[in-house]
Amino acid sequence: MSGDASDDAAVADGSRTTPDADSRPLPDEQPGPDDRDHPEGRRNLEGIRIDPVVEAEHESRRAVISALVEDEPGVLARVSGLVSRRQFNIESLTVGPTTVDGHSRITMVVEETDPGIDQIEKQMAKLKPVISVGEVAGDAVTSELVLLKVEADDPAAVHAVSEMYDGRTVDAGPETITVELTGDKASIDNAIGAFDRFGIVEIARTGPTALARGDTPTAPGEKPGTAGEPTTHDD
């Protein structure tokens, strides 16, 4: 025992066991926190060792992640719960069936740093219903759908703008016209801008969904149409 421990008179029982009581330095004989030698190197907030003068933060970027999942109740809750619990910044999420019975594809657009995107993929891969997950290459075909309800004061003009953006009128009434448009994010943003002058009443947007180009599989290892038998269990 160190410190005032030398007054072992306090101990009636001889069984006190701390070894080498006297050889232990007192705390005030030890170098304190600031007297100790501290190494130069540093890590950034992502734990990556950096040269302190070099830029430490990672830029975030937009990534499209495609996951092939077993189509079972709760799978979307599992995926979205995971994403929100880990504070990943999710931009959109779409889900739909694939060619394989019992499989669905989840397409997720996220705005994250590279380590963040990597973690999203790894964490999603851990979920039991997730069969395969990966980032879709930058040149993938992406498309989203929007339904736009605008005021019907000038139907001809609405129709003209809708043609310009390859839209389709899906409902027309005396008060409102509803147009359906598909396209990538930028062209849909532009179209919405163009419709704005008619007075947009309501919008429903799906967020992008995506497929890799050519014969590259969209989710890693995916074999279209033959992506393994649907696994069956109770969930």
Place this chain on the structure above:
Amino acid sequence: MSDTAAQPRSDGDEADDSSAETATEEPTEPDDEGAAGPVSTGAESVVAALEAAGAKTAFGVQGGAIMPVYDALYDSSIRHVTMAHEQGAAHAADAYSVVAGEPGLCMATSGPGATNLVTGIADADMDSDAMLALTGQVPTEFVGNDAFQETDTVGVTRPITKHNYFAGGADTVGDTVGEAFELSRAGRPGPTLVDLPKDVTQDDTDRTPGPATAPAGTDPDPNADQEAVEEAARAIESAERPVCLFGGGVIKADASDEARTFARSYGIPVTTTMPGIGSFPEDDDLCLSWAGMHGTGYANLAITHTDCLIAVGTRFDDRLTGGIDTFAPEAEVIHVDIDPAEISKNVHADYPLIGDAGRVLDQLTAAVREAPDAEAWRDRCEEWKETYPLTYATPDDEPLKPQFVVEAFDEATDDDTIVTTGVGQHQMWASQFWTYSEPRTWVSSHGLGTMGYGVPAAVGARVAADTMGEADRDVVCFDGDGSFLMTMQELSVAVREELDITIAVLNNEYIGMVRQWQDAFYEGRHMASDYTWMPEFDKLAEAFGALGLRVDDYDEVAPAVEEALDYEGPAVVDFHVDPEENVLPMVPSGGANGKFAAAEDQL
């Protein structure tokens, strides 16, 4: 995980007549592990699946929605330990799995039973302990209608389980339970849950569950990529200041032998994480004990100055790393883990090695051709050990020191003694002042830090040791007064089951860890941390039917320790210790590990 040979009848979801017939016709050989006997209800199928999967013990509390399963347990070989509270059942199952290395099993009814399990499930999840929770549920037709004692258990436990299941029907429920049991231990272990609607367990079925297997893809390749291993080996050979950091994963993978061989073969100093305590003997010259917030100064200094950190089975929790930017700032990091998602989650891995801890350590041991030239580094570590010993003072005019009590128990017991704890200062002293030398002897709540873990964990640990035929091992629970009060009702279980455990309450009449932080960071304003209204625990113990002792002075320690350990059954010793004693060293939350405070005035 050992899959027994797949049997054809396990395929498919629907009960088709032919497979049902084969099931009954097929002779079940007694030594045919993995094959379940004939069943007539969903509940019997659940129990048959558990037996076939090798479950020996369950901890739980009865209730309406789980009654069919309990009824099926009546004739089962599985021992059921009725707990006083479902939280106790979950912690007991968790501790059982830590000690036995087999998934722990806990059971509860729907609604409040299931929600009472939640803390224990979350605890097991944070510590990656294999555990299966079975919960009753209202009959399927009432689900979603806010029926009596209905809770969306699958929804509530989704973020705290490895996977959870809602049982769909009597024909498939046995397979689901078997799968959940195996999944809990496959790859990185963790808790799984099966929610069992009452109609599913009550309904008739003659479909015998197939052998339990984890779902495809959940039991990954145990070997790391050999090329990556070779690269890591080169980094180790050329290191000048290498350090091993062994985490809880080393213990879960039963890789302590491989870990010891590796470190000793190449003379690499070893630190552990707190859950990794016991993976490497703390009395070995190479051992620097555990690192982190209350870890040893020398462990933290070694981690701060290492140039090559060989981290095995750790998730780099913030209690270990302190501020990430100052964690092992000069080190290249070799990270061995079975879970790819742990790689570069908190600390970037320069050499990721994905695989089973034991196998990868064997691979590394084989691949390193020449020990790193670390003589000077070992000397430096040794100097740090001498400069910053774990120590405490015992002045005349101050009451009994809690550290002394821990040392007294350590002295009086064998190396295979199992220690469980609550959460707080006592937990830190129990980990600092006890010399651990064997894996699966340190059972504590790390990731979740659950007060009240200690007593039910002692119950689970005792039952595990007894089940393994190791009845002569001691089980000692170090508890805080606050922690003890949270789950001490489980003492009634220990008395009923005649469980030989010793509970040492380090009673400081404070929730001490909070008091310590208030003194350090809140100007000593003891808001709600003053527990001067503590009951007399020795008398409470007697009221429960246990042995109760009280100790106030140094000279009473040794006799009380002896009496409590000798007592065949649960004993509680209420040690009235110095209320002002603090846990040191300490790295302030988010601080640099190398800047630990070694004395009060450095905080």
